[in-house]
Structures are given as structure tokens and as C-alpha cells.
Amino acid sequence: MSKRLYDLIARVMNVPPSSINDEASPTSIESWTSFKGYVLLSELETEFNVKFTLEEAMDAKKVADIKRYLNNHGVTLHD
Amino acid sequence: MTGEKKLSYYLNKETELDDQTYEKKIRIALLGSFTLNGLAETLRVMCAEKKIQCTTYVGGYNQYNQEILSTDSNLYKFSPDISFLLIDSRTILGDLFYYPYSMSKEERKKFVDKKIDEIQKLIQAFEKKTNSKLVITNFSIPTFSTHGIIETKTDYGQRQMITELNNRLANMFSNSNSIFIYDFNNFVSKYGEKNVFDDKQFLFGDMKISLDYIPYLANDLLSYIIGYLGISKKCIVIDLDNTLWGGIVGEDGFNGINLGPEPSGNAYMEFQRVLLSLYQRGIILAINSKNNYEDAIKVIKEHPYMILREDHLASLRINWNDKISNMKEIANELNIGLDSIVFFDDDPVNREYMKINLPQVLTVDLPKDPSKYAEVIKSMNEFSVLNITSEDRQRGRMYTEQRKRNELEKSTPDLERFLKQLDLKISIKNANEFTIPRISQLTLKTNQFNLTTKRYQEADIKKFSQDQNYMVGCAQVEDKFGDNGITGVFIIHKENPKEWFIDTFLLSCRVMGREVEKGILGYILNKARESGVERIKAQFIPSQKNKPIEDFLPSCGFQKEGDLWVYSIKTPFVIPECLTVRVE
Numbered sequence: 179m180s181k182r183l184y185d186l187i188a189r190v191m192n193v194p195p196s197s198i199n200d201e202a203s204p205t206s207i208e209s210w211t212s213f214k215g216y217v218l219l220s221e222l223e224t225e226f227n228v229k230f231t232l233e234e235a236m237d238a239k240k241v242a243d244i245k246r247y248l249n250n251h252g253v254t255l256h257d
Numbered sequence: 258m259t260g261e262k263k264l265s266y267y268l269n270k271e272t273e274l275d276d277q278t279y280e281k282k283i284r285i286a287l288l289g290s291f292t293l294n295g296l297a298e299t300l301r302v303m304c305a306e307k308k309i310q311c312t313t314y315v316g317g318y319n320q321y322n323q324e325i326l327s328t329d330s331n332l333y334k335f336s337p338d339i340s341f342l343l344i345d346s347r348t349i350l351g352d353l354f355y356y357p358y359s360m361s362k363e364e365r366k367k368f369v370d371k372k373i374d375e376i377q378k379l380i381q382a383f384e385k386k387t388n389s390k391l392v393i394t395n396f397s398i399p400t401f402s403t404h405g406i407i408e409t410k411t412d413y414g415q416r417q418m419i420t421e422l423n424n425r426l427a428n429m430f431s432n433s434n435s436i437f438i439y440d441f442n443n444f445v446s447k448y449g450e451k452n453v454f455d456d457k458q459f460l461f462g463d464m465k466i467s468l469d470y471i472p473y474l475a476n477d478l479l480s481y482i483i484g485y486l487g488i489s490k491k492c493i494v495i496d497l498d499n500t501l502w503g504g505i506v507g508e509d510g511f512n513g514i515n516l517g518p519e520p521s522g523n524a525y526m527e528f529q530r531v532l533l534s535l536y537q538r539g540i541i542l543a544i545n546s547k548n549n550y551e552d553a554i555k556v557i558k559e560h561p562y563m564i565l566r567e568d569h570l571a572s573l574r575i576n577w578n579d580k581i582s583n584m585k586e587i588a589n590e591l592n593i594g595l596d597s598i599v600f601f602d603d604d605p606v607n608r609e610y611m612k613i614n615l616p617q618v619l620t621v622d623l624p625k626d627p628s629k630y631a632e633v634i635k636s637m638n639e640f641s642v643l644n645i646t647s648e649d650r651q652r653g654r655m656y657t658e659q660r661k662r663n664e665l666e667k668s669t670p671d672l673e674r675f676l677k678q679l680d681l682k683i684s685i686k687n688a689n690e691f692t693i694p695r696i697s698q699l700t701l702k703t704n705q706f707n708l709t710t711k712r713y714q715e716a717d718i719k720k721f722s723q724d725q726n727y728m729v730g731c732a733q734v735e736d737k738f739g740d741n742g743i744t745g746v747f748i749i750h751k752e753n754p755k756e757w758f759i760d761t762f763l764l765s766c767r768v769m770g771r772e773v774e775k776g777i778l779g780y781i782l783n784k785a786r787e788s789g790v791e792r793i794k795a796q797f798i799p800s801q802k803n804k805p806i807e808d809f810l811p812s813c814g815f816q817k818e819g820d821l822w823v824y825s826i827k828t829p830f831v832i833p834e835c836l837t838v839r840v841e
Contacts, residue, residue: 192269213294216458217265220468224263232457 180255183248186225187241190218203240226253261472267299274301279310283482286337286389288316288324290348291465299475304482311482319348325383337389339481341439345465346396346419357415358403365413373425380436390643392481394441395423400450434644437481444477480641490540490619490639491593491652493532494584496602497546497553497575501525501565503627506552517562524627529564531631536569539649540640541591541656543572545583545600550575571656580607581614590663591656599639601630658739659767676772676835680737683745683776683838688722688729695743696731699763703746704802706774707763708795708809713748726751727760728784732777734768744768745777752794757785759795762806769805772833778813779832780840786826793824 181195187202188195191209204210210218219235222228222244228251230238238244245255285300287293297313304311314335316324321342324332332340347354349372353365360368376393383391398419402408408416423442430436445453448470455467466474483489498505502525503515515522536542542565546553553575557567567573572590574583580602588595595617602608603623611620619639623630642649662679669675686692697715704710713721721727732745745768748761759781764774785793795810813830815822832838 189269190265192265192272212462214265214268216462216464217268217295217468220455220458221263221265224469230457232460235457235461 180245182225183222183241183245183255186221187218187244190214190221198241200242200245201240222248226251228253261476264295264299264468264471267302267472267475268295270302271298274305279305279308281307281309281486281488282312283309283339283486284312284314284335284337285482286314286316286332286335286340287343288321288332288340289343290319290321290345291343292318292463293343294464295468295471296475296478299472300478300482303475303479307479307483307488309482309486309488322379325379325386328386333386336387339390339392339485340383340387341478341481342391342393343441344394344396346399347465349396349422350419353415353418354399356403357418362413365418369418369421369425372422373429376426377429380430384435388435390435390437390481390485392437392439392478393426394439395426397442397445397450397453398423437643439478439481444474448473476638480638481643483638484641484643488596489642490599491597492541492543492571492587492591493535493599493601494543494545494587494618495532495600496604496607497544497548497556499603499627500601500623500630501529502556502560502563506556507549511552511555511560514556514560516556516560521627522562524630526562526564528627528630528634531634533564533569535634535640536565536653537650538640538645539652541571541593541653542569543574543587543591544570545574545580545587545602547577547580548575568657569653571653571660573660580611584611584615584618590660599637601634603627654739655741661738662736673835676833678737679771679835681771681773681776681836682735683773683780683836684733684735685777685780685838685840686731686733686743687841688718688731692731692743693718693722696729696746699731699743699746699765700761703763703765704800705766705805706769706809707761707800707803708759708806709761709798710800710803711748711761713761718748721748728757728781732773734771734773736771741765741768745773747777747781749781751790754789755791757781757790757793759793762795772836774809775813775833776836776838779830780838782824782826782830786829791826793826794818795822795824796820797822 184195184198188198191207191214193207193209197207204215215238219230219238223230226248228248230247234247234250238247248255283304287297293315297315301311301313314332314337316332321344324330353360353368357365380391396419398416402415404411404414408414427438430438453467453470454465458464458467495501503522504513506514516525517523518526532542554567557563557565572587574587576583584595584598584600588598595615598618600611600618600620601623602611608620608622611618621633623633665678666675669678688696693715697713697718700711700713718729722729728749728751730747731743734741734744744765746761746763747759750758750760752758762778782793795815797807797810799807810822813824815824
């Protein structure tokens, strides 16, 4: 299931899926601009059929955070 | 088209746009009262997919007033072809967006007056500084009201206020050729307020339009680009079996096809209704179908639930030839480019075949479910135009009439008999305020059957028509299939009581080859004879395109005298029997 998440992030950021891991963030991925961050959250919501809270949206700093928030909304990602 | 791609697709694709140059170019400025991130990128990609080179300029965040009012702003330096101005309801209403009833009804009315005045002044400033077209969005009407269920009983309530703003905005520019109102409120209705607006995105990043809907908005705005560049589609070519009706008429028979008011035959009726509405707007319809002609035409002519009839179809290619050659023949017959044709066919194999062989044709991917056909066509922006003339509205009808003429001509081997059957009626009209624009247009546009190819503006024609020494007229041509409209023009210079000179004599190619020219000339010669004129002089000025009129003068009895052709009026000119000429 993590693959589904990584693939989506890679697609939005336009980078190879191999460059995405739990520590990936705007610091490690050059194309991860603040705007792309919004786009990512929006597309994650559609893909996983969840709605993040405003706090979550503001605090998502890296892939691990996104995983945790998805988990909060009942989406379990098994490695 | 239905189903839009994600915004990330466009953002990524945009980074891959190469420097390939396309013939069609457009410069787009985007000005807004909110963050427009992603819109310009999406528009550029959508344009590139249509082989349009799109250059964009995005104005500063909420800087649209300054950009428009200052002469040396970056907006004007950019020199756009089309500028889009997107103002949201929150910005225009200010505090009234949240507290509409903090003001009295009278104050709300004054507020609307003031806002309309501001917009008008802003647009006047814009128009003075640039030739760019301007597209302004109207305002979305919020569904929430503090008055709740009695909002509709509130005199000049918030919804009525915004409706009034929208109506006045629309009325203000309804006759303008350069200012357009994009119905953003309708966009929100179409996709739903809950989808288009996302409070979280707004609070988080001042994104007033949810990111998922940016591509949908861009697709709507693209319509203006299509209209501006004049690349809208003119003709829809349709398959028959499982497209206009369910089933295969060759196998299921006239009574066995699925078409009628019950499900699922009603899905095909619904599709046909949309096609008919486009026909009424001036889109040409044609058929390209592998079928026995007799089987198919019987359905078109006689089936009680067909909406589209033979009269709506400008070209019928119902045969066992391959669809590619049929398509080329249709384009030839209608004298339109393949790139102005849209093709609907339920069969994915036919579609693929068309896409590969004639990529210029827009082949639409129809879904399997016929109940979605109507929606597919309704969501297309390829038919967008920036205005619809009365000629456009009649285009479909004129093409259908032309098909019938061609069919009669083919089935009647003898030209004389064909012309007799056509029942041609020519009405000679004077130049007046109704005919002058068309007379001028014909002198400007007609190349082939044009004796002197002299080009005249409306003002020139007006001058001639007021001059006693000139006779200006035109001819409206009707036949048993319909009205061709004003298609002939003559301008005669009455040089002296005994001699007239033909300054201009032309016929639109639409009515060439039907002896109409002899009817018009006959009118002129007989009129001259009645006035005691003895000689009619004319001149043929050859151009690159007017060979079709080269032999006209000698064939009517004119004799060469130096550079001129002269007709001596002794006996009345005999107008061909197949014509009726009357004077209005």
C-alpha cells in the first residue's frame, strides 16, 4: 500500500518513485514547492477518499506525516 | 470533454512543453482577485494539445486595478490578445459577503450601483489602452444565506443582489465585440459549490477555486481562445447504427432498431436532440455510415421517433465504401477543411482507423453507454464562437438545400431540364439600408464570377446609390429548394443618355452555372432600352481568379470595340425561359 502512496507523490512531484521514502520532503525533493504541496494534498484526498483537517494540511512536512494522517482517517498503509 | 485530468498532470506536462512553434499563436493575460496558481500552466498545455502556441502573463495577486489603470503596467507591455479578469464574490462584496443584512435594502441597491460603476470605469480604461479582448467572470451566488429558507422572501436579498450585478454586467456588454462575460456562476452550478470551493484550501492558501477544478475552468476559458482564433468546428459527421439509433438496421430491420420514448431508445433521441440544437445554431450535420442506403434512408425519412431528418443533413455517405474516403468526400462536397470536422462513431475500431488516417478530424471517444452520448457533446468546447451571425444560423439549412440541388443535377442529365425543374426566381432589389452591407460584402469577397473585381466599402456603395448617374442593384435568388439570399450585384454608370457603362457585375459562386447572370443582365439591358439608351459598354478586367466570367460578355451578344465590349440595344434581350425575374 505504501507503493500506492509513493507512486502518487512521485507522479505529482514529477520524480521517479524510487526517490520517494518516508523521509522525503520539500527539502529533499526540489519540485516539492509549497503550491505542489497543496496539489499533493488535494490529490491524496481524492485518491484515498479522505478529507484532511486544516491542522493536518498545515503540518504535513514529510511523507511520514502524510502516512500518519492517512492512518488517522482509517487508511492503513502496509509496507 | 467529460472527465478532466488532474491538475498535477498539467503542471508536469507544462515543464515538458518543448519550444516547438505552432502556426496558431495566442497571448493570454490572467488577472484575478485571488491566487491563480496552476491556471496558466493548464491553459498552456491545453493549447499545445490543440497545436496552439500560448504565451501567458499572470498579473500580481489582487493587482488587477493597478494593472488596468496604469498605462505602463506589465499587462499592457505584454500586449495580450485575450485578458481574463477573475473577480470572486468575496472580493466584490467585501463585508457584505458575510453580513449582507448589515445594510438596508436601499444601501444594498446603492452598493450594486457603485460596483457596476466601478467595473464599467475599469473596463473603459482597459478598452482605451489595449485592443485585447477582455473576458470578465460574473459572480457566483452563495447557496448559504443568514436568512435561510426565507432568503427568497427577502426584498433585494443577497442572492437577488448578486443576480442583479450579474444581469447588469451581462447587459452592459451584450453588444460589445471585445468584452465578454464568462458565466462563472453557471460554472459553479455545473460542478457544485461544494466541489468548486474548498474552505480548507481557501483558508490554507487563499485558493478560491479548488485545485481539482482548475482544469475544468481552464477548459471553459479555452473556448474563448478557440473562438478568437476561429478554429471552432463547423461540421459533425455521424455514424448511424448504435450511434443515432440502437441496433443495426440492416439486421434488426426498420421495426427492430432501438429508438423511441422508452428506455434505452430514448437515449438516442436525447443525443439527436442535442445534435438538432447545434444544427439550429449553424453546425452542419452529415452522415458517414456503412449501411444499405435504402434501409438507412427509410429510417431517416419515416421512423416516427427520428429527430434528425433528411433536411437536417448536408451530406449523406451511406454506402459500403470505407469511412476514410467517405469522410474526404464529405469535406470536399461541403467545401470545408477536415480540421473543421468532428466525428461520432460508436465503434472504437472505426474511431481508431479515422484517428490514424485522418488525424485532422476530431474523432470523439464515445462512451459505451448511449445515455452518456448527449453529455459528451454538451461538454465539448470545440464549437465555441465569439458571435453568431444570422448567416451562421442558416448555414445548416443552406448546405442541405445545396445537397438537394446537387442530387437533382446528377439525376437530370440535361442541364436545361434541370434548370427548369429548379424553378429559379430572381428578385432585383435596389440599394437601400438593408441591402447595402451585403452589396459591399459581395464586392469585397467575390472573386470568380466578377467582371471587374472592383472592391467597394459600404460608404462607396451608399455614395453610388445616391448619385443620379449611377444605378446600383442586387439580386436575390430563390429556387424550389430554398432561398440563396442576395447573391448578385450590379453597378451601372449612366455616362450619358445614350450610353451606360457596367462598372460592376458579379455573382456569388453559390448560384453560378444556373443562368442567373443572364436574368440579371436581361433586366439591365431591358431597363436601358426603356430609358432610350442605345449602347451598353462593359469591360472585362482579368484577375487571377475570374476566368469563369471571361466568356460571359461575348456569349450574351457583346461585341469587342478596342478595350471595351459593347452591346447595341435594338431588340429586347431574351431572358432564359427557366428564370422568372421580378423587380422589387
